[in-house]
Amino acid sequence: MPTFKADEAQNYEQRITRLIPGYDLLHDLTAAQLKTLLPDEAKILVVGAGTGKDIITLAQLNPHWHFIAQDISEDMLAIAEQNFTNLGLSARVTIMQGAITSCSEHIDAALCLLVLHFLSDSGEKQDLLNTIRAQLPNRAPLFLADLMAPETEFERESQLLACRQLGLTEVGEQRMRYNLHNEFYPLDRMRLAELLEQTGFATPHYYFKALGFTGVVCRAD
Numbered sequence: 143m144p145t146f147k148a149d150e151a152q153n154y155e156q157r158i159t160r161l162i163p164g165y166d167l168l169h170d171l172t173a174a175q176l177k178t179l180l181p182d183e184a185k186i187l188v189v190g191a192g193t194g195k196d197i198i199t200l201a202q203l204n205p206h207w208h209f210i211a212q213d214i215s216e217d218m219l220a221i222a223e224q225n226f227t228n229l230g231l232s233a234r235v236t237i238m239q240g241a242i243t244s245c246s247e248h249i250d251a252a253l254c255l256l257v258l259h260f261l262s263d264s265g266e267k268q269d270l271l272n273t274i275r276a277q278l279p280n281r282a283p284l285f286l287a288d289l290m291a292p293e294t295e296f297e298r299e300s301q302l303l304a305c306r307q308l309g310l311t312e313v314g315e316q317r318m319r320y321n322l323h324n325e326f327y328p329l330d331r332m333r334l335a336e337l338l339e340q341t342g343f344a345t346p347h348y349y350f351k352a353l354g355f356t357g358v359v360c361r362a363d
């Protein structure tokens with residue numbers, strides 16, 4: 143997994159839009175669904191909040207929602223905090239650095255965008271999903287987005303080409319090619335459904351697909 147520390151945190155925002163085709167659209171579509179689903183007074187747990195993109199997109203769509211911004215990287219959260227301050231959002235965000243601790247408040251929904259694919263399927267993914275499930279009441283939605291196993295033999299190569307079209311350099315492409323094979327633990331659809339069932343979530347519904355990057359929503363069961 144990338145470290146998401148120091149330079150990797152500092153240049154995250156300029157890097158990520160070239161590495162994930164449709165990065166902004168993924169966040170916009172996630173936010174649109176939450177806006178449709180949730181009342182004005184709602185609290186949203188954002189797991190792996192990074193530099194704050196998920197929360198900023200949601201906060202701009204609804205001026206009342208509150209958020210918990212959780213991440214294991216202090217450096218990513220420090221940038222997120224600065225972004226929240228600059229945008230006048232700080233009063234609506236509780237920062238949680240490190241592992242998720244039990245939230246005493248009612249949580250209405252959770253997001254875990256572009257995080258789970260970095261965890262191995264030998265217990266790590268399951269642990270994180272179990273921890274998220276424990277924070278949610280029945281029927282609360284979880285929005286998940288990850289790199290999934292390729293569905294055609296030309297998907298990954300096409301993805302690298304799409305990244306070049308988004309401005310990724312040749313060196314960046316080489317690094318991404320290496321990372322796609324060595325830094326991610328992508329699941330196929332069957333395994334994702336099985337893992338969600340094992341951790342207390344209902345059938346995933348697919349709402350975003352940009353080659354390998356895939357978004358699903360499922361309800362706590």
Ligand SMILES: C[S@@+](CC[C@H](N)C(=O)[O-])C[C@H]1O[C@@H](n2cnc3c(N)ncnc32)[C@H](O)[C@@H]1O
Nearest residue numbers: 146189190191192195213214215218255256257
């Ligand atoms: C690719 S970034 C995604 C950030 C944000 N969700 C976005 O869409 O821009 C992945 C983030 O997940 C965090 N992360 C990795 N493993 C984690 C874990 N087990 N629990 C919480 N956050 C984690 C990293 O520190 C990093 O900030």
